[in-house]
Amino acid sequence: MLDDIGELVCAESPSGDLVAVAGCARVVAGLGTRLTGVVPEWLDGSGRPALRWRFGSGDRVLLLGHFDTVWPVGSLAAHPFGVGGGRLTGPGCFDMKAGVVQLFHALSVLDCLEGVSVLLTGDEEIGAPTSRALIEAEARRTGAVLVLEASENGALKTVRKGVSSYGLGIAGRAAHAGLEPHRGINATTELAHQVLAL
Template identity: 85%
Template sequence: MTAITTALEAGLPGLLADIGELVRAESPSEDLAAVAGCARVVAGIGTRLTGAAPEWVDGSGRPALRWRFGSGDRVLLLGHFDTVWPVGSLARHPFEVAGGRLTGPGCFDMKAGVVQLFHALSVLDDLDGVSVLLTGDEEIGAPSSRTLIEDEARRTGAVLVLEASEDGALKTARKGMSGYELTVAGRAAHAGLEPHKGVNTTVELAHQVLALSALADPAAGTTVTPTVASSGTTRNTVPATARLMVDVRVATATEQGRVDRAVHALPPVLDGASLTFSGGPDRPPLPASASAGLFELARGHYAELGFGPLRGVAVGGASDGNLTAGVGAPTLDGLGAVGGGAHADDEHVVVAELPRRAALVAGLVASLLRGAPAAPGRVTP
């Protein structure tokens, strides 16, 4: 066991106390006052453990916190403190530690990871070259922090993302995502007296659902999933409007572009119907090439620490790591808490893994500050 691991194991009670404080600071993304209150808690924990206060970056009333130590250009630690849980969720899911598990709203995704980050930095002697960026809008797609994240990644040699980890595996690849909303316009008519005079948007919508679904390519890892649909007003009226939402996940930027062009080129099937598509690519893929060098570095550290083999997985879900990989920064994701149940009633963190993951992050940061290569060069998105 290394000195870093020993220190983090000894500091587990304090780590748990800090997680408890942060989990109790409820922070649903859409509640700006709650997010700001949680940011103050994060700032206090980070200041105490690193000895430095953060810069507050205001994104339309939604704060992000940034620390830069010295040049701050060697390694960026990235995370978020907003959650999907509404204020009041603590009444049903209080913060608890029992049976080797830690529970509470947002503990796994990703407040424990935020606290791990600061405890990892607290055991390092020199932080010159480290940046930390924590945002309050990841769960709603980073509308106000996206540019900030991308700009910070462009100036940084490597990015470590403290998102949570199912079963301990690191996220070595993430699919990119696109989102669309289709509006169908037709013509209303009485469904019993003269349905032939109408242009039925429900029928047109059915054609478009099939056409969109056909754009998927399972062999390429591309999914095109029609999700929320609505059409019409009353049972006896030919519907004149319809709407459809579509979720797209892709493994490559090439596929993301192909689907986008195909979506916008879809023609209406019924005479008199018209289609309007809004939306498009939202987050680029995080390809395996973006994480390869960092994952090998992490795997070596994990073995040296005596924790056994470290796995990497490719997943369909996106994170802010997609944004950093999208601008060419070597990016390794999933370095946060080990557990499960994100966004669900069984959300939990495995307590024994907390100091281990913090030790892994500390080792990675120290190696990158000493000049360990994150990748052969900047990654081609």
């Protein structure tokens, strides 16, 4: 497992570098194929790969994860993969390349994988812009979803916080507050009027 984690961590995969993410996806595909005997489907969302394995119906449990990281290419020079003092270190080791390796090693020792699906994406760190619909569709068709992303002190996480992005445009009209305030429109007032109009 340590060798597999090392290989995967050394396949740098910052979300914004599609070439690097695709290269890492090939490493993940090879790892999963070697340990399960099944070649994944390569799903391409605008040049950003996701990998899916289905065993039989694949509708009992979905094992979900990602292989992209926040670390730019070249981070290994300052933060090389290493094992020492009971710790693994290296870019993406914690989030979540060790989890990906654990996932496949766990599957490799099970007698039957009927009903299991695995979905690993390459855009989680940027909010899953191309894989969100795929994740939702896969989750809907299975009885349970387990995410093998690490958590602090190895605790079992039953919920995760989410993020939202909003764009807000506010219009006003500039005017000199001392000489001609009546010609201006305060952007805050205009925003309040727009909200009330909704």
